Amino acid sequence: MNPQSAASPFERALDRSLDLLIVLILLGAPLIFYTKANDVFEFNKLTAVRAFSALAATLFLAKLLFTRPLHLTRSSTDLPLLAWLAASTVATFNTVNLTLSLHGVYEDFEGITTLVNYAFLLYLVQQQVRSERQIRMVIGAVILAGTVSGFYGMLQNFGIDFVPWNPATYSADRMFSTMGNPNFLAAYLVMSLPVCFVVFLDLPDRIKTDQNFGRLLAVAGLLGSGGLCALFNVNYFNFDPAFYGAASVAGIFLTLKFWFMHVLLAFPLIATGLLYFGRLRLILLISMVFQVVAILFTKSRGAGVSLLLIFVFFTAYFVWDSRRNSEVFKRNRYWLLVLAALVGLMHLIPQVRETTTHLFGRMFDLLSLSNFRMTPRLYIWRSALRMLQDHFWFGTGLDTFQISFPPYRQALYWILEWNGTPEKAHNMVMQIAATMGFVGLLAFFWLLVAFVTRVFKDLKEQTDSSRRLLMAGSLVGVGAFLAQNLFSFTVVGYGATFWMLMGFLPAMQRTWKEENAAESPAQATASTPLTWKLAVSLVALTGLLCLLAGTYFHLRGQAMGVRVVLFVLGLGALAAVLALKRPSKAISGGLLALAGLGFLVFSVHSVRIWVADSFYKLGQMGAQMNNPGLSAMAFQKAAGRIETITQDQERSLLLPQVATDASKRMVYASGLNPDQELYWVKMGIAFETAAQQAEKPEDKMKFFKTALAIHQLTLEMNPLNGYDYNNKGRVLKSMGDAFGYREFFEAAKAHYRTAISLDSNNVYFNLDYANTLVNLGELNAASEVCRGLMEKFPDFAMPYYYAGIIRLRQAQQSEADRTADAKRMLDSAPNTGMATIQIPKNPKADAAAFFSQALSKDWKREFNSRAIAAANLGGLLVEAGKSNEAEAAFLEALSINPEIPDAVLGVARIRVKTGRRTQALEILKNYHSRNPGNAAINAMLKQLGG
Numbered sequence: 001m002n003p004q005s006a007a008s009p010f011e012r013a014l015d016r017s018l019d020l021l022i023v024l025i026l027l028g029a030p031l032i033f034y035t036k037a038n039d040v041f042e043f044n045k046l047t048a049v050r051a052f053s054a055l056a057a058t059l060f061l062a063k064l065l066f067t068r069p070l071h072l073t074r075s076s077t078d079l080p081l082l083a084w085l086a087a088s089t090v091a092t093f094n095t096v097n098l099t100l101s102l103h104g105v106y107e108d109f110e111g112i113t114t115l116v117n118y119a120f121l122l123y124l125v126q127q128q129v130r131s132e133r134q135i136r137m138v139i140g141a142v143i144l145a146g147t148v149s150g151f152y153g154m155l156q157n158f159g160i161d162f163v164p165w166n167p168a169t170y171s172a173d174r175m176f177s178t179m180g181n182p183n184f185l186a187a188y189l190v191m192s193l194p195v196c197f198v199v200f201l202d203l204p205d206r207i208k209t210d211q212n213f214g215r216l217l218a219v220a221g222l223l224g225s226g227g228l229c230a231l232f233n234v235n236y237f238n239f240d241p242a243f244y245g246a247a248s249v250a251g252i253f254l255t256l257k258f259w260f261m262h263v264l265l266a267f268p269l270i271a272t273g274l275l276y277f278g279r280l281r282l283i284l285l286i287s288m289v290f291q292v293v294a295i296l297f298t299k300s301r302g303a304g305v306s307l308l309l310i311f312v313f314f315t316a317y318f319v320w321d322s323r324r325n326s327e328v329f330k331r332n333r334y335w336l337l338v339l340a341a342l343v344g345l346m347h348l349i350p351q352v353r354e355t356t357t358h359l360f361g362r363m364f365d366l367l368s369l370s371n372f373r374m375t376p377r378l379y380i381w382r383s384a385l386r387m388l389q390d391h392f393w394f395g396t397g398l399d400t401f402q403i404s405f406p407p408y409r410q411a412l413y414w415i416l417e418w419n420g421t422p423e424k425a426h427n428m429v430m431q432i433a434a435t436m437g438f439v440g441l442l443a444f445f446w447l448l449v450a451f452v453t454r455v456f457k458d459l460k461e462q463t464d465s466s467r468r469l470l471m472a473g474s475l476v477g478v479g480a481f482l483a484q485n486l487f488s489f490t491v492v493g494y495g496a497t498f499w500m501l502m503g504f505l506p507a508m509q510r511t512w513k514e515e516n517a518a519e520s521p522a523q524a525t526a527s528t529p530l531t532w533k534l535a536v537s538l539v540a541l542t543g544l545l546c547l548l549a550g551t552y553f554h555l556r557g558q559a560m561g562v563r564v565v566l567f568v569l570g571l572g573a574l575a576a577v578l579a580l581k582r583p584s585k586a587i588s589g590g591l592l593a594l595a596g597l598g599f600l601v602f603s604v605h606s607v608r609i610w611v612a613d614s615f616y617k618l619g620q621m622g623a624q625m626n627n628p629g630l631s632a633m634a635f636q637k638a639a640g641r642i643e644t645i646t647q648d649q650e651r652s653l654l655l656p657q658v659a660t661d662a663s664k665r666m667v668y669a670s671g672l673n674p675d676q677e678l679y680w681v682k683m684g685i686a687f688e689t690a691a692q693q694a695e696k697p698e699d700k701m702k703f704f705k706t707a708l709a710i711h712q713l714t715l716e717m718n719p720l721n722g723y724d725y726n727n728k729g730r731v732l733k734s735m736g737d738a739f740g741y742r743e744f745f746e747a748a749k750a751h752y753r754t755a756i757s758l759d760s761n762n763v764y765f766n767l768d769y770a771n772t773l774v775n776l777g778e779l780n781a782a783s784e785v786c787r788g789l790m791e792k793f794p795d796f797a798m799p800y801y802y803a804g805i806i807r808l809r810q811a812q813q814s815e816a817d818r819t820a821d822a823k824r825m826l827d828s829a830p831n832t833g834m835a836t837i838q839i840p841k842n843p844k845a846d847a848a849a850f851f852s853q854a855l856s857k858d859w860k861r862e863f864n865s866r867a868i869a870a871a872n873l874g875g876l877l878v879e880a881g882k883s884n885e886a887e888a889a890f891l892e893a894l895s896i897n898p899e900i901p902d903a904v905l906g907v908a909r910i911r912v913k914t915g916r917r918t919q920a921l922e923i924l925k926n927y928h929s930r931n932p933g934n935a936a937i938n939a940m941l942k943q944l945g946g
């Protein structure tokens with residue numbers, strides 16, 4: 001018997017609305033994406049989940065306040081969940097960056113707002129699911145989302161897609177479907193697959209269906225297949241051999257693309273046809289094949305481990321279940337063979353076979369010590385453990401791994417993941433350890449242990465084999481997710497489903513107990529006063545805090561005026577509701593209205609940041625078009641604008657520090673999402689570009705100062721981010737280049753040194769620092785920086801290239817000047833431990849050696865620098881009388897960049913000298929045809945009579 005069956009129309013409306021919102025979250029989180037936003041996936045999923053959750057929280061609070069008797073039940077996960085929330089809250093405010101801990105890192109957003117959202121979803125599902133219909137509803141939503149994701153992934157893999165994805169952004173041989181990342185897709189599918197599997201096992205071969213409804217479904221299936229053809233812009237009856245890569249019409253039928261396209265696009269019609277005849281089992285069979293192959297095509301090692309876990313767990317489960325006189329395995333043994341055979345047949349397809357071989361090859365590599373030693377994640381996990389050691393109890397702060405990582409970065413990690421700073425620890429346990437400390441780990445494992453213990457106890461108590469099987473499948477889904485997340489991290493696209501399944505499993509067993517209870521449902525499940533008060537307090541207080549924070553959702557000096565008054569009124573109403581035995585409808589309604597307004601404000605905030613990201617995309621487009629005006633305008637809409645810069649602030653812009661007096665910090669007018677540091681960074685870069693393009697010196701200075709002020713603001717937002725100091729240093733160096741003032745170079749040097757102190761193994765910070773030292777004439781110091789980089793990163797070309805440039809500069813100095821520069825370096829750095837500095841005796845020979853070494857190294861796409869290195873080497877070899885080697889160097893330079901006039905002249909002179917006048921004229925004329933205004937080229941052509 002369902003406790004809700006005797007409910008009033010108002011209560012039934014609440015329950016049905018909450019059911020609908022649960023389904024929308026389960027479907028929306030994995031399936032929603034929107035290509036018009038900059039972040040195609042996560043922002044859109046997050047906005048939808050938050051909006052649905054905010055509405056669900058309002059309705060759930062209404063249910064708490066106005067439903068009598070209310071059926072809340074205690075669970076073994078309640079106290080651990082409260083402990084997890086408490087640890088998360090402490091880690092939010094005991095943090096190295098409050099903004100990040102509130103909002104989370106861009107694109108992942110695992111700040112306190114998201115974790116509270118997850119905890120609410122767990123509790124909501126745990127309390128809301130109280131009938132077989134609701135159990136089927138949740139299971140059906142998970143299976144449907146998994147089927148659609150796998151279906152789209154299969155199409156995507158075979159080159160059939162309705163979105164023209166940028167190949168530079170996404171890996172064409174690793175499908176990502178509706179999730180945006182292969183690992184994320186795998187994380188969702190390893191949850192949905194076990195759930196689909198157990199429902200498949202429990203279904204009869206044929207179910208009873210309403211024939212009239214089946215006909216309606218068949219029409220819907222036809223429309224669905226037609227809609228897919230329209231969406232993917234595919235002519236189902238296209239028999240053009242070129243479309244399928246075939247040589248003839250007959251050859252079309254031998255191509256995989258033909259069969260996969262036609263079978264997959266017809267799947268809605270096939271599925272509704274099968275359902276018409278009651279063959280739901282066959283639909284689930286096809287769905288599982290989709291999901292398994294899709295998981296394989298993600299090539300995710302974590303997913304491979306999860307698939308093995310799924311196989312091992314179900315094998316063990318069937319052995320255990322058979323001892324309880326269950327015939328689940330026996331009655332399904334032929335179906336299991338069919339499933340295995342279909343998956344095996346798919347491996348006759350070369351793409352599937354190669355993918356599986358590749359995936360499991362990557363997994364077996366983990367067993368090799370040599371391969372394991374070179375796995376980037378190992379160095380991330382080492383850094384995470386060091387963070388735990390330094391911040392043992394509460395970590396660095398919620399979701400602050402990215403900004404806390406650089407001081408712990410090892411040189412080997414930089415080599416493996418060039419210029420990459422991980423947003424997460426790529427391991428759920430390591431992430432919690434680093435950012436929430438031992439207390440966070442303790443709370444999380446308490447929650448997991450309480451959950452697993454409860455579920456295993458429920459499995460033992462459950463006598464119905466079908467229900468036991470359903471519980472086992474959901475548990476395997478949770479376990480498979482956790483296994484996958486030992487190699488990845490959580491985002492809302494699958495994180496929402498994971499937390500909802502954590503609440504769903506206890507709810508299933510409780511529902512079945514209530515159905516079998518001899519006493520009345522109200523007596524069996526009526527909530528205790530303490531349980532009710534805790535639920536009301538947490539939900540209402542969350543809404544009131546959202547109201548207090550406002551639409552920017554930041555607790556930093558923005559809780560003003562009417563919001564404070566409403567917050568205080570809400571606290572008073574909450575206190576009255578908790579204190580009074582029977583609070584009046586007016587008081588309860590007032591609390592609901594204020595908390596609901598807070599949830600509405602939170603939804604508005606979510607929509608604001610979504611719109612802000614659309615402006616961010618426009619700004620990025622402006623940058624790609626080299627239109628800094630458009631970029632700056634769009635970024636200002638997204639983040640805000642610096643309106644005034646005082647004289648004190650202008651003077652402080654030369655210093656690499658945050659003002660201790662808050663009144664002296666940068667003041668800005670807020671845009672849609674002023675807390676997003678990335679938007680300000682991009683805005684600063686747009687003003688840098690504008691300064692470089694400006695012709696008038698006064699315009700240059702104005703734009704440069706604006707860029708400096710913006711980067712100063714980002715530095716104040718996140719003083720641990722070395723890139724913010726480096727960005728300021730880059731602007732200051734550009735100002736030095738543009739205006740020739742030494743003070744700008746000195747200020748740039750100070751900023752680069754601060755950036756390096758925060759991230760010592762960042763190669764590009766060190767190279768920028770060395771370049772500025774060259775501007776200042778501190779050549780020995782620059783040379784020492786390059787020497788250190790060559791020791792740490794021996795295969796990277798740029799330090800050798802810079803060392804060559806420095807030696808060329810030193811070759812232009814007298815020996816006395818070189819000696820004086822060395823003395824200045826020793827005097828300015830007495831604590832370096834160096835008693836003397838080796839002064840180069842033959843700088844040009846050293847330069848040639850450095851350039852030669854650089855050409856044999858890895859340039860990391862620095863192609864223009866490589867061309868310059870080759871041209872410089874050619875000039876030095878000419879001076880050394882090595883004409884053949886010099887010509888080869890010049891030609892290498894021209895093969896990379898044919899517009900280097902010195903290299904053209906160098907080749908021409910060598911050819912004239914060696915009697916190849918015609919070839920010399922040819923290369924000169926080719927260059928002249930493209931660049932007729934070069935005086936040196938024209939002079940040599942005239943000299944040669946060309």
